[in-house]
Amino acid sequence: MALLIDDAARRKGNAQSLPHADEGLQARARSSVARWLSAHDFPDAHSCSVDGITPLMLAAMHGEDRIVAALLDEGAPVSALDDNGNDALWYACLCGTPGPILRLISAGLNVDHANAHDVTYLMQAAANGRVDVMWLLISLGASNSLVAPDGRTAFDMATDFGLQLLLTVDRLKNGMCESSRFADDAPSHNLAH
Known part of the structure; x- marks a missing residue:
């Protein structure tokens, strides 16, 4: 029983000191921002x-979750759009760091927002081969049935990206085979003196 009373007293004492600790943390966060x-x-x-890029967009693009959180705490405009109609979540998806993506969606950004070119975050992630971001966005409720102006869905864009990647790898592989064939045909030079 004495242990419970001591624990309750300790928590009460800590609760009284927490506002000062919170003030210190807030002051450090403001200084850091x-x-x-x-x-x-x-x-x-x-x-x-x-181009209308805000601090929140830049921090999100660099995956700086601590700065994103601090900027949101300072009242940075979460729904601000750049000159292309992209918000901070667009930039967070470019980086692919989950923290800022989750934080910005929690702050109220629509996971299916389309920019001025009618491209969603999911489409942008797909077109850039960011399968990790695609999985995260879909798990957070992003629609995979929305269609871009060119008639493609995010999955179509991901397929196109994958095909381009395979073609590039094939060209590299064939180029390496050709260059090794040329190296085999070239006269050898003894570099040792």
Whole structure:
């Protein structure tokens, strides 16, 4: 019984000191964000740079989940769009780091948002061969039946990417075979003196 009382007292004491700990953590996070913003030439979390890219988009593109979280805490505009109609989740999907993707969807971004070119995150991931991002987005409810203006779905785009990859590998393989054949036919030079 004494152990339970001591544990409850300890928790009560910790609870009283938590607001100060939270203030310290928040101050460090604000300082860290301020340094990050300055290093990337942003005056504040609400600004944007060339092509309408916001700090949140840039942090998401680089997979900097800690900065994404801090920017969201500072009220960075989560639904801001760049000049092509892409939001921060688009940039997070380019990087493929799960943390920012999950955080931005939790912040309210629509997993099926289409940009100004009517391309969704899932399509963009597919067209870039990011199968890991495709799996994550589908598991989070992204629709695989949406169609791009060219009539292709995300799965069509992934198939096209895979085909291009196979053709490239085949060309490389054939090129290596040809170059090794030329090397076999070339006269040997003794480099030793």
